[in-house]
Amino acid sequence: MSKSANAKMTEQVNAIETREIDAKEIITFLKSKMPARFKMWLNICASCGLCADTCHYYLSSGKDPQMIPAHKVRFLKEILKKKGKVDRSFLQKVYNTVYHECNMCRRCTLYCPFGIDIAQMISLLRSLLLSQGIAPEGLLATVKNYNEFGNQMAISKEDWVDTVEWCEEETADELVGLKIPIDKKGAKILYTVNAREPKFYPQDIMEVAQIFHVAGEDYTLCSEDGWDGTNLAMFCGDAKTARLMVENTFKRADELEVQQVAVTECGHAYRALRFEAPAWLGYTPKQEVVHSVELFHDYIRDGRIKLKDKIKEPTTVQDPCNVIRNGGLAEKNRRLAEFLSEDFRPMKYQGNYNYCCGGGGGALPMGGEMKKYRLVSGKIKAEQIRETGAKIVFVPCHNCIDQIRDLSKEYDLGIKAIHFKEAITEHMEIPEHMIPKEDED
Amino acid sequence: MDFFLFVEGPLLWISFLTFIIGSILRVVLFVSVSRKKDTIIYQYVRWKYFFSTLGRWLLPLNKDVAKNPLFTIMGYIFHICLIVVPVWFSGHISLWEESRLEWAWTPMPDRLADWMTLIFLAIALFFLLRRIISADIRLLSTFSDYLLIVVVALPFVTGYFLTHGTVDTIGFLGDNIQVIHMLSGEVMLILIPFTKLSHFVLFFFSRGATAFEFGRRGYSI
Numbered sequence: 001m002s003k004s005a006n007a008k009m010t011e012q013v014n015a016i017e018t019r020e021i022d023a024k025e026i027i028t029f030l031k032s033k034m035p036a037r038f039k040m041w042l043n044i045c046a047s048c049g050l051c052a053d054t055c056h057y058y059l060s061s062g063k064d065p066q067m068i069p070a071h072k073v074r075f076l077k078e079i080l081k082k083k084g085k086v087d088r089s090f091l092q093k094v095y096n097t098v099y100h101e102c103n104m105c106r107r108c109t110l111y112c113p114f115g116i117d118i119a120q121m122i123s124l125l126r127s128l129l130l131s132q133g134i135a136p137e138g139l140l141a142t143v144k145n146y147n148e149f150g151n152q153m154a155i156s157k158e159d160w161v162d163t164v165e166w167c168e169e170e171t172a173d174e175l176v177g178l179k180i181p182i183d184k185k186g187a188k189i190l191y192t193v194n195a196r197e198p199k200f201y202p203q204d205i206m207e208v209a210q211i212f213h214v215a216g217e218d219y220t221l222c223s224e225d226g227w228d229g230t231n232l233a234m235f236c237g238d239a240k241t242a243r244l245m246v247e248n249t250f251k252r253a254d255e256l257e258v259q260q261v262a263v264t265e266c267g268h269a270y271r272a273l274r275f276e277a278p279a280w281l282g283y284t285p286k287q288e289v290v291h292s293v294e295l296f297h298d299y300i301r302d303g304r305i306k307l308k309d310k311i312k313e314p315t316t317v318q319d320p321c322n323v324i325r326n327g328g329l330a331e332k333n334r335r336l337a338e339f340l341s342e343d344f345r346p347m348k349y350q351g352n353y354n355y356c357c358g359g360g361g362g363a364l365p366m367g368g369e370m371k372k373y374r375l376v377s378g379k380i381k382a383e384q385i386r387e388t389g390a391k392i393v394f395v396p397c398h399n400c401i402d403q404i405r406d407l408s409k410e411y412d413l414g415i416k417a418i419h420f421k422e423a424i425t426e427h428m429e430i431p432e433h434m435i436p437k438e439d440e441d
Numbered sequence: 442m443d444f445f446l447f448v449e450g451p452l453l454w455i456s457f458l459t460f461i462i463g464s465i466l467r468v469v470l471f472v473s474v475s476r477k478k479d480t481i482i483y484q485y486v487r488w489k490y491f492f493s494t495l496g497r498w499l500l501p502l503n504k505d506v507a508k509n510p511l512f513t514i515m516g517y518i519f520h521i522c523l524i525v526v527p528v529w530f531s532g533h534i535s536l537w538e539e540s541r542l543e544w545a546w547t548p549m550p551d552r553l554a555d556w557m558t559l560i561f562l563a564i565a566l567f568f569l570l571r572r573i574i575s576a577d578i579r580l581l582s583t584f585s586d587y588l589l590i591v592v593v594a595l596p597f598v599t600g601y602f603l604t605h606g607t608v609d610t611i612g613f614l615g616d617n618i619q620v621i622h623m624l625s626g627e628v629m630l631i632l633i634p635f636t637k638l639s640h641f642v643l644f645f646f647s648r649g650a651t652a653f654e655f656g657r658r659g660y661s662i
Binding site for chain 2: 111
């Protein structure tokens, strides 16, 4: 894969500036941003190769040695050795590797005898590229939207609020008393969405509203910037925009005096708000960050939502890297899938050690540029799914679900990929008093 | 000064001091920079994750053993032999006893030392051949990766020759095998702080950092 990627160097139109590469700037950047443990890792890597067959790129490419994680991270050492004196074509090679050959999923780290965090070093290289004006167009477009509109889809505040109100109207027919609160001060939870939900998938908003209503949850959305929990800026190393996004959300959380910030079924939004925000902000926000998987699992476990029946077709569940391996929700994710299924089939490596589907780390938002690479790297995930014999795959992440749907087409899996929300609203028991009464004459 | 006297005298001191002080410095330097630049890790120190990860990796209780059982078990045996033989071999203990430190401890049986040496060398040879033959590992390897296998194996080869008189009849080697053995051990000791062999101390910091990072997610690795 890498040989053809190098040959396509001329195809890449991803330099936002064409100024000279500044060696001094590169070294200054690395001196200030590179943690001590990265340097230590670069020095003690024993080249043992145990990371090789942990990586979906390596396995899906038919074991191409160029895809070995310890090899992909070599550029950091090389740039330091050359004291930053690299040219644009060198940085193009770096770009091809850090964007087309890695999702930063961290599976390799779990198997490295030294626990070397290759993904974090790849992320640093992405930041370095950005500092020299190099990043994928698709991600830069979302960064522009984040800065101008406060959300990745360039939705105005009016349109956002209108969409929420419309969702409320549409679902009012199905559940008596359903309201979608906006800017409710003192609510327990501030719920954030993925901006593509109001733009393309309003059913996600309607479904979660139904779930919250039946569970009797005290939640609110917010109208101002911060309602979009996503943070694609972190995938191209733009710490400034990444910080802005989490700052917005926690500011709203403070203003509305909520106890928790909740995240829709999205992977990286959870990672950004819960685990990366403290480093970007320089302090730990006081609100607890929770993912939909936790909320939904707990509702069913505690009986706040009862299921009238379960899915009969065989199911399996995706472990989105930023919800599971890098999020810590392996057990709840699996149990939620089991609650909803009569015939749940775990994948091989279900849980923390599951393979990345190939859609993470910005791969989907990168658009056309990345499609062919992710369809190859996703081969392992496709085979995992096929092996289970499942017809339905629960996927609590927006990027994973797009990827898995594409993989289903590419590899003829014939599966249906759904968010948990869809399954829960279909199978939950509606309390008597919420069922709309027929008009009596 | 006669070369032999130099090797068994001052150079012995130099190599041990370089090894000990060099390793301590490696750690101290790392920690001092790390406290400034790895601040996020220090915020999430939870010792149960540190000890758990050490348990999983110092013992064969980790996922790599399941994934590549042969290679990883060989690695464990290699490291055990590497440490046990030089420390518990009767020939070495006699020297410590005769030295000004007069330290002594119970030696291991000589036959066991012999076997562990041969097993160690067989594994070292396997590592070297693997590094040469496997396209994957070759791509990852630098000159240092090949050299260090030889550097670490030489004290064991020469030690075996010395105790068994294997090369006694071969001219230069036979006359000087004792010096060659000592020199090879000293070279290894001196190189430890300056190469990836420093993983013998840095391993603990490396595993610790990652254990804390995943400890934040509530599970031990």
